[in-house]
Amino acid sequence: xxxxxxxxxxxxxxxxxxxxxxxxxxxxxxxxxxxxxxxxxxxxxxxxxxxxxxxxxxxxxxxxxxxxxxxxxxxxxxxxxxxxxxxxxxxxxxxxxxxxxxxxxxxxxxxxxxxxxxxxxxxxxxxxxxxxxxxxxxxxxxxxxxxxxxxxxxxxxxxxxxxxxxxxxxxxxxxxxxxxxxxxxxxxxxxxxxxxxxxxxxxxxxxxxxxxxxxxxxxxxxxx
Amino acid sequence: xxxxxxxxxxxxxxxxxxxxxxxxxxxxxxxxxxxxxxxxxxxxxxxxxxxxxxxxxxxxxxxxxxxxxxxxxxxxxxxxxxxxxxxxxxxxxxxxxxxxxxxxxxxxxxxxxxxxxxxxxxxxxxxxxxxxxxxxxxxxxxxxxxxxxxxxxxxxxxxxxxxxxxxxxxxxxxxxxxxxxxxxxxxxxxxxxxxxxxxxxxxxxxxxxxxxxxxxxxxxxxxxxxxxxxxxxxxxxxxxxxxxxxxxxxxxxxxxxxxxxxxxxxxxxxxxxxxxxxxxxxxxxxxxxxxxxxxxxxxxxxxxxxxxxxxxxxxxxxxxxxxxxxxxxxxxxxxxxxxxxxxxxxxxxxxxxxxxxxxxxxxxxxxxxxxxxxxxxxxxxxxxxxxxxxxxxxxxxxxxxxxxxxxxxxxxxxxxxxxxxxxxxxxxxxxxxxxxxxxxxxxxxxxxxxxxxxxxxxxxxxxxxxxxxxx
Numbered sequence: 001x002x003x004x005x006x007x008x009x010x011x012x013x014x015x016x017x018x019x020x021x022x023x024x025x026x027x028x029x030x031x032x033x034x035x036x037x038x039x040x041x042x043x044x045x046x047x048x049x050x051x052x053x054x055x056x057x058x059x060x061x062x063x064x065x066x067x068x069x070x071x072x073x074x075x076x077x078x079x080x081x082x083x084x085x086x087x088x089x090x091x092x093x094x095x096x097x098x099x100x101x102x103x104x105x106x107x108x109x110x111x112x113x114x115x116x117x118x119x120x121x122x123x124x125x126x127x128x129x130x131x132x133x134x135x136x137x138x139x140x141x142x143x144x145x146x147x148x149x150x151x152x153x154x155x156x157x158x159x160x161x162x163x164x165x166x167x168x169x170x171x172x173x174x175x176x177x178x179x180x181x182x183x184x185x186x187x188x189x190x191x192x193x194x195x196x197x198x199x200x201x202x203x204x205x206x207x208x209x210x211x212x213x214x215x216x217x218x219x220x221x222x223x224x
Numbered sequence: 225x226x227x228x229x230x231x232x233x234x235x236x237x238x239x240x241x242x243x244x245x246x247x248x249x250x251x252x253x254x255x256x257x258x259x260x261x262x263x264x265x266x267x268x269x270x271x272x273x274x275x276x277x278x279x280x281x282x283x284x285x286x287x288x289x290x291x292x293x294x295x296x297x298x299x300x301x302x303x304x305x306x307x308x309x310x311x312x313x314x315x316x317x318x319x320x321x322x323x324x325x326x327x328x329x330x331x332x333x334x335x336x337x338x339x340x341x342x343x344x345x346x347x348x349x350x351x352x353x354x355x356x357x358x359x360x361x362x363x364x365x366x367x368x369x370x371x372x373x374x375x376x377x378x379x380x381x382x383x384x385x386x387x388x389x390x391x392x393x394x395x396x397x398x399x400x401x402x403x404x405x406x407x408x409x410x411x412x413x414x415x416x417x418x419x420x421x422x423x424x425x426x427x428x429x430x431x432x433x434x435x436x437x438x439x440x441x442x443x444x445x446x447x448x449x450x451x452x453x454x455x456x457x458x459x460x461x462x463x464x465x466x467x468x469x470x471x472x473x474x475x476x477x478x479x480x481x482x483x484x485x486x487x488x489x490x491x492x493x494x495x496x497x498x499x500x501x502x503x504x505x506x507x508x509x510x511x512x513x514x515x516x517x518x519x520x521x522x523x524x525x526x527x528x529x530x531x532x533x534x535x536x537x538x539x540x541x542x543x544x545x546x547x548x549x550x551x552x553x554x555x556x557x558x559x560x561x562x563x564x565x566x567x568x569x570x571x572x573x574x575x576x577x578x579x580x581x582x583x584x585x586x587x588x589x590x591x592x593x594x595x596x597x598x599x600x601x602x603x604x605x606x607x608x609x610x611x612x613x614x615x616x617x618x619x620x621x622x623x624x625x626x627x628x629x630x631x632x633x634x635x636x637x638x639x640x641x642x643x644x645x646x647x648x649x650x651x652x653x654x655x656x657x658x659x660x661x662x663x664x665x666x667x668x669x670x671x672x673x674x675x676x677x678x679x680x681x682x683x684x685x686x687x688x689x690x691x692x693x694x695x
Contacts, residue, residue: 167555214567215551
């Protein structure tokens, strides 16, 4: 797993690099935009962590040039910036950044985003784990302590949607869209039936589906 | 900035050309008047000469006797340079005496009146008078009348008229000149107070924001000065607030830095790995609080920049936005075991505003509620419409805010004694109010449900045309 970190703040990039290398990533570190542009021309990276304000060449330009010459599967790019303005964020996402993290951030958050991006591009083991529950995103198989969990297609769709956002809520409307076809003659409230069935099947897995009134559902580990 | 114009130049441009045109028109009219007066006077002598000749013209038995009396020429004597022509012509057109080929006015009739016209003779302009005289002689062959014609060249008439005209023109130009000088002097005097004011303002120091004295300026300029003073007053207040904020901010940053320093130094002295790890954990907590403070300060300064200068307004759906923000803050609530809920209509509630700023406002409200609530409490964010106003409310089950403190908590860096949560930046509610006011809204603090906790209510005007469907 080869990552490129482009960040001109020495101290910050040093500590990010230390942490990521400790977590098992192979990491190249550059501190200039033009150098990053050159490196991306000659090397293949599985993911790029890109600061926006860089000497030599602006981060947005590096990104634009990368996207312009890419054929086939694009390299996931995680943009870092101190300019917390929405305008930059929109610009970055328009130019093809895959995610965006405003500085200052927690390293845990950075690692989680990297993992999510790599998983999305099929670069890491597709298994998501929470409590005793394991979910293989390729085969769509759920197991509890290694034992397969028998789920109906709609229950499986609910679980899949919740597993894709562990620790974050999924709105009832979003779940509804994942579970029912456009033409299905069902009301949004119907989703509650599948959630409560799934909730029963997850008993004893160390995982619970929390209901957030007016907001949606959230998959979380049960405190032991 | 549009190019500047000079009032002085503008007044002169408005006054002088029309005046010059008026003078021109007047001059032409006065020349015509002068010429008429001269003609009237000269024509009288011409008429007298013709009448004198007519008196001396008789016909006896078919013979016309004409005696041109000296008195007929007497009138012209003082104008020696003028040529005088005369002729007596019978009704057949034959010249009886005088100069040949003098033209006869076509309108001449037998009334015995003298008719005077302008004509040309021998290439010169002439003034020509003519009358027909009946002779009452039956023996006369060609009818019994003759035409008597007298003419003189017009040189002295036009010269006199021109002299009169030039005289009056000179007087008028003199008046115009004096008028122009008076206008310039009057303008100078009118603008002097303004120029003095300008010099006085130029001489002021950069930091001098005291009101400009409006006592010595014309009453028309008074309101302008008042408006400028009002503006300066607001600037001055803003500047003072900025200075205070900067000083406060520096002070506020020092406190967490002191904590961080202490924690780091303490950690360095530890030899037990367990204690070191605990110190690191505390250090991280302090750093996060400091980070939040910095973020809040940035938001505050952005909110201030937005206030009074909101040009990026767009329709914002509060239902969707508040729900979104609540969703984002669920992990934070979950950490404290807080049950975060949303209540709102299923239809959009649309207001006009700056979406990122409104998000920031709602995030601050919910964040505050979570922060000040005890573990396992409830926080509810709600959106509703009451009588054309969109209402966002966030209710918690925390300690609440006593009545007496409810105005103070909107002040920057204000903290209630005894609630000194080191995590709070003291800016949350100040930010909320700043953004709310910038959107023409109102913010109120109430007791939470059953008199417990706090409910913050934001009222924003619903976008025009959107209130009907929810009212």
